[in-house]
Amino acid sequence: MGGEPLLLRCRLLLPCAGCSPLRDTIVYAEDGRILYIGDRPPSGAKSGIVIDCPRYGVALPCFYNAHTHVAMTLLRGFHDDSELHEWLARMWFVEKRLTPETIYHASRLAVIEMISTGTCGFIDMYFEPEATAKAAREHGVRARLGPVIMGDVDPYRAVEEARRFARSLEGDPLLGGVINVHSVYAAPLEAVAEGYRAAEELGVPFHIHVSETRREVYEARKKHGKFPVELLESLGALGPRSVLVHAGWIASWELDAVRRARATLVHCPTSNMKLATAGHFPLYEAMEKGINVALGTDGPASNNSLDMLREAKTGLLLQRHSYWDTRVKASHLLEAATRGGARAMGLDRGGAIEPGAPADITVLDLSRPWSLPLRPDNLASAILYAATGGDTLYTIVAGNPVYTPENRARLWSLAEQSAQELNRFLEDIGPGRDPTPPCSPRNACKPG
Template sequence: MSILIKDATAITREGKAKKCDVLIEGNTISRASPGINASAEHKINASGKLLLPGFANTHAHTAMSLLRGYADDMELHKWLKERIWPVEKKMNAQSVHAGAMLGICEMIKSGTTSFSDMYFQMDSVAKAVSDSGMRSMLGYGMVDLGDEGKREKELKEGERFAREWNGKEEGRISTCIAPHSPITCSSELLQSSAQIANKLNCKIHLHLSETREELFQIMQKTNKRPVDYLDSLGFLSPRVLAAHCVWISAQEAVLLGKKGVSISHCPVSNMKLAGGGAAPLPELMGAGCTISLGTDGAASNNSLSMFEEMKSCSLLQKHARWDAEVIKAQEAFAFATKGGAKALGINAGEITPGKLADLILLDAKAVNLQPAHNLISNIVYSAHAGNVMDVIIDGKLIMQERKILSFDEEKVIEKAENEAEKIC
């Protein structure tokens, strides 16, 4: 399969706009320059469109799309215990697949070309990725709450899933080990997770310091701050992708940087669940951490659009720090594209020959993108999901002029509605 994109306005690595053609051969960008006249099986006339790297959503629970709007305006721990966990108990392979398809559909329609997911019934999520043409890094979310018997079962399932699905769909699926968080997992589970990830040479995905309550619980139990606690277990390494990192001290940020940890910052979810404060992004950046953005599940967002995440990320930092210069549009854009790809270990996130062809086209003529003084500013502060016209993932055209080609969108919505009704 080859695709030639003609006459696009491309957003370059430096965030500048330039007229560009792109030739995709197989799943890779083979050329990116003006005036390419190569033959290709598929030609896209992209005049009047903006060509961007697709977004990487690095922290999601896609099946939770079934719970969108089911429990709002509640504090996190109360929200989990009283509303989310009881419904999740009713979710089976079929409902998780339906929820994951709904989430993936929403992600594609908002320009996301890869995501990271941690949940249960992960075979169903992997099947949804396989069915949809999406790219993802998936992990079975392990929880033992200190129970030894449960720990063994969880580790077994986590490793089985990671072994079985890694590299599937010609590499579109990668897997990770996903201990849920330092408060829902024992120190033994965390240590075993790090060992398994070393053995399988894969990433580790967990929630970290999302709330102040979590910080207090860990300090009470271990007399250490959460990052110091994880370090004492030998857990921290460049394999780790830590979601949230809101309640992190400046010293903990330095340690995360030293250990090469990647961050999935989830500003909308943090604000909606009233996490308080704001993740110390400038300190984490200064420490050398790779920063990426995540939506978290649709039950705590309630959207999976990375446009909202980029804008909220920049605004939250400016607001919390009384500093309009902090997290510029260009930085938020980089978090959502090349930062996200790096955090997931994917060779994408830039329109450069040799990179994977995960690309999106936006309608440059849309009213909310006029005038075009600064395209990056327009993309981060003004654009929305409805501006995404075409999506290419792994060198395949997945959405054309907003019509999904790889599956039947109407059926996905119908199934999700049925499954949501059954469980809620």
């Protein structure tokens, strides 16, 4: 992948979600992958970037946001207290007026937020993915991108547009394609079936909202005689490429189908609570069945944060509140936020700090009063329950420090500039509502 070799020295290091902490550890990486972990520099190490963690600096695997709509930073704090259908009408009014330049600035703001809070990669579902790809490349972050398929589209033309975009990213060391079909209710079923075939053909994720609301489940059963996951299975769209988002209303027998298919489930706890979708995401049962579970923030309009540490804590607390016991541990949510997200992205060996893994590392500063006293035996607890993404000191993607104490002021200045552009856009278009969703991709929309 190129770039300078990296040598990282930390007093405390958490190699993976369920691992014991390591003390006084050196990590050495070349060409974007970790080559060595030990207590002294490896023989033959090349000169390059050296990072010495401060006394309370803790290294851990980077976070991967397995479901978001990053350009919705534009709509952060926008009609937050409206009921779902009114909220959507307000969103759709704005989204039908989006430009690539606006999506670029919204994406740049989001990418800077993510790397400032320890996230190395994300799976995105939104419009004009070229604009988001530009922002991701500028800041050296991993992303899986593609146009969202939704609305009154020609399903085959829509999937072909998604194929075209995914192929345009082939060979990119950090970016890759994803086939984004909004849902079984907002896209033609032909697009669902054809989209999964395209994902298999291209070797990319098939990313879809599933069983988010009770209404969705009831309508699928009424219209098609099947629950949403059953419907995906009948369409040939449930398999190892499937990344199924929300699943708060998934049935127990559907969970068995997900396991058989080796699909991924993505939990978005904050968004589900904010939008009052109710239901229960069966995290413990899914993990016990061996299903890959990942964590997502959803979009900044329905969260409103892209902070994966905050999301992990929220997810853990919600799970315990739902189960009435403590069977779900900090390690479960850290696993979902790291290795689970890496698997969803198709990132080989991501989510752990070990030889051969991608050199995707976050360093947190746990010297703040809210994280103390700190010891190796309470490290995972301090990370999950006390720290936030705002405690991030370094975010390292493929061995490249993309967020550091030295570049923070410059990055945040760029974020502020983009935020000003977004406010100008909203002022120019004014308020409004539109009860019909946008159509995407535009080239595949039917006339009228």
